[in-house]
Amino acid sequence: MTIPWNIKEQFPLLSRTVNDKPIVYLDSAASSQKPEAVLSAMDTYYRQVNANVHRGAYTIAAEATEQMETARSDIAKFINAYSANEIIFTKNATEAFNLVARSWGVRNLGPDDAILITDMEHHANIVPWQILAEDRGFEIRWIPLGNDGTLDLTNLDKLLEGVKLCSVTAMSNVLGTLNPIRKISDAAHAAGALMLMDGSQYVPHLPTDVADLDVDFMCFTGHKMCGPTGIGVLWARAEILDAMPPFLGGGEMILDVKKSGFVANEIPHKFEAGTPPIAEIIGLGAAVRFLDSLGMKNIREHEISLTKYAFMKLKECHGDDIQIHGPSDIEKRGGVLSIAYKDVHPHDLSQVLDQHGICVRAGHHCAKPLMRELGVGATARASLYLYNTESDIDILAEALGEAGELFAF
Amino acid sequence: MPGLEDLYREIILDHYRNPRNRGELESPPAHRSEGFNPLCGDEVVLTFTTDGTTITDLKIGGQGCSISQASASMMSAAVLGKSTAEIREITKTFKAMMSIHEGEMAAESDDNATLPQVELPLGDLEALRGVVKFPVRIKCATLPWNALLSGLDEAN
């Protein structure tokens, strides 16, 4: 089976125009578009079910709770989690990282400890650790970049000495690199460290199996996988979550509160203080069912073939004028294409492309340490998803030519 | 819908391709001031000398998009040899042009004529007027000017 050729029809936004041109959306690494299935699930929730969850004895409160908990178990199945209780809803991936830092990190990281991250992390997997390190004084180590936009793992065992947590993105949001998570997690476990995987760019695009990847924590975000904004997920093994102190305090996360103190609720509720984003959770549930109905394997195959086409087409049209950062082996990368084109600044490039209805992001993509390693201030990034087509690439390739002419020296 | 020709006027592209006063003065003795646009990585490095009242030499370093670099080049041509008081006036006029809201406020206060009318000719800089129609790019255009202002404050 393949992705239906007319899949764009299921994404209402993709039928609009921008600057009088049909939209060519190439920024799914920043946020994906939303299918009808997700929009209508959220709309129906507000129109027919809306009530606060848990504790309500009346029918619609029970229905809201049921829909929210169905979403939780569908998301658990989607990543092959052992139990739905291991799915903790957060605001986004960023909040999930902060949860791990502020809860697990505060308990486990002190002056003699170290954590290991990489040169290609998103700020969401850097700054929470730096904030915590200011308080707790642990060391932050970095796995360096190697060749062709991959990680240099030569000294991995040395780097892991004394490390308590290794936290690595499964796919770079700038280079598209797919990192060997299983290999790194095996090494981390052998060194006595826990393994956290940033799944923000991976879960939307490839079949994800946390048991197979053998990681201990995973953070990902709803809006990059056809779901709404305002919802993310922390998954972790139940025994780790059980041992962690609560993150935010308030309603819902307690079993009992007395003047002398509180008793924390069971997971997942222990980490979900206050009224949750119910509609967003239901929307994310609809998103994973939508992705599942297409098949994550098919989505991956579609993106491999599209990425191959993009490399071929861009080289054919622009030869050495265009440079694509990251791995050239398509099997080792996702559909994130950070491009350098002649000497045109990424900002100017995306401005010209916008006139053609093409949405491409220019900037540092929240990965400044990586940009410094690459020696560039910014890149223009075109990123692909299940709804993109060869025709989108053709339009991009042609519009690049115009930018080249405008800024020719 | 504003078109690209509103943004990338020929004179802007000319300053981008052939930047004026490019380089760096030794500092010290020259004053040095830097500006960064954290959103897009544009950077401007200004080095300049004054004789107490006027800017006697000014060089522009750094890298960035056509708008930030052209704006820096035009700025260097506009302020060289001018007194710091004049430069502050030019900067004010330029920044007013770059801000939709400030522009309106200035127009209103001109109407009731309570303030002396500042009508400085901006010359080539007028070409940057179109940037206002592309709000995300305004910060690119004002980057070198903010660096100059903070440089002047420090030199004082």
Ligand SMILES: Cc1ncc(COP(=O)(O)O)c(C=O)c1O
């Ligand atoms: C690799 C990676 N990690 C984390 C994030 C953070 O996601 P969010 O902004 O939704 O928290 C992003 C996206 O911006 C990302 O690409």
